Amino acid sequence: xRMAKAKILGQHVGSEQSVLPAYLSRLSIExxxxxxxxxxxxxxxxxxxxxxxxxxxxxxRYGVCRSTMNLTxxxxxxxxxxxxxxxxxxxxxxxxxxxxxxxxxxxQNYDISHMRLGRSVTSDEVAEIMLRLxxxxxxxxxxxxPTHFTPQIVQALVKAIEGGLSIPLVYNCxxxxxxxxxxxxxxxxxxxxxxxxxxxxxxxxxxSGAPRYWDVVTEAVRxxxxxxxxxxxxxxxxxxRGLLIxxxxxxxxxxxxxxxxxxxxxxxxxxxxxxxxDQYRPAYxxxxxxxxxxxxxxxxxxxxxxxxxxxxxxxxxxxxEHALN
Numbered sequence: 224x225r226m227a228k229a230k231i232l233g234q235h236v237g238s239e240q241s242v243l244p245a246y247l248s249r250l251s252i253e254x255x256x257x258x259x260x261x262x263x264x265x266x267x268x269x270x271x272x273x274x275x276x277x278x279x280x281x282x283x284r285y286g287v288c289r290s291t292m293n294l295t296x297x298x299x300x301x302x303x304x305x306x307x308x309x310x311x312x313x314x315x316x317x318x319x320x321x322x323x324x325x326x327x328x329x330x331q332n333y334d335i336s337h338m339r340l341g342r343s344v345t346s347d348e349v350a351e352i353m354l355r356l357x358x359x360x361x362x363x364x365x366x367x368x369p370t371h372f373t374p375q376i377v378q379a380l381v382k383a384i385e386g387g388l389s390i391p392l393v394y395n396c397x398x399x400x401x402x403x404x405x406x407x408x409x410x411x412x413x414x415x416x417x418x419x420x421x422x423x424x425x426x427x428x429x430x431s432g433a434p435r436y437w438d439v440v441t442e443a444v445r446x447x448x449x450x451x452x453x454x455x456x457x458x459x460x461x462x463x464r465g466l467l468i469x470x471x472x473x474x475x476x477x478x479x480x481x482x483x484x485x486x487x488x489x490x491x492x493x494x495x496x497x498x499x500x501d502q503y504r505p506a507y508x509x510x511x512x513x514x515x516x517x518x519x520x521x522x523x524x525x526x527x528x529x530x531x532x533x534x535x536x537x538x539x540x541x542x543x544e545h546a547l548n
Contacts, residue, residue, distance in 0.1 A: 316356030326432030329509035350382035422479030
């Protein structure tokens with residue numbers, strides 16, 4: 224269901240020619256190897272994500288994310304369903320990792336995130352996938368649900384750089400991130416793309432199995448914005464660096480959208496790029512909850528657009544006065 228068909232507003236920054244990603248312009252191979260080693264050490268008793276479950280993943284054990292050192296992916300291909308500044312004309316080079324640190328009851332990718340359908344790959348194979356996606360023209364490498372595999376991803380990046388990788392990296396996540404882990408990704412990641420799912424801790428715990436979700440996501444997104452700033456888009460319409468936020472409108476105001484938008488406008492930036500999404504449907508186990516057992520109404524979505532516009536936000540979503548049924 225696509226309720227709003229208006230042109231999405233953006234901000235073009237810089238020339239059409241891409242600039243070098245930060246991992247090439249600011250970091251050495253030696254520093255990247257050190258980052259990969261430090262991240263790997265964190266999974267000895269795993270503390271990569273806010274669950275800090277302590278799983279001994281190097282020994283083949285797993286915790287909340289149900290992942291060991293065994294790197295698994297579901298698919299890798301150009302994706303044309305992402306936001307326009309990511310897909311451009313040639314697509315976003317998405318790599319879908321299996322499993323997840325969240326347990327969303329309405330997950331639309333539950334076969335990947337919960338059932339872990341995919342195949343095992345090595346870091347060297349991921350590097351080759353990244354280079355292949357670049358060769359076929361993708362504008363970026365888009366890591367989907369990467370949190371629990373960050374050590375292997377940074378290790379793969381070293382190999383990919385040696386093979387000539389030179390396009391931006393996108394960290395496409397659920398927003399439930401450890402600031403310590405994010406700081407080890409500074410200048411590794413060019414574009415952070417977190418969800419901000421809820422503005423209430425109890426709702427996050429109930430529907431995504433995430434203790435302190437609101438407290439965690441606000442701290443994490445602040446860190447992301449500090450690292451990369453507002454989304455910078457070149458004159459060709461392609462994102463180069465910055466923060467791109469996603470917010471899915473849920474039925475009956477369950478997402479607490481107004482508070483989310485107030486946080487973005489007042490504590491991040493009025494120029495924040497935020498995709499306010501209308502495609503909620505009762506997937507996976509949502510039907511078990513009365514409050515999640517239906518799609519959203521047109522008015523529920525338009526209400527959130529109106530709030531965003533009233534707060535002065537203006538990038539990434541259709542403006543309320545142009546929203547169509």
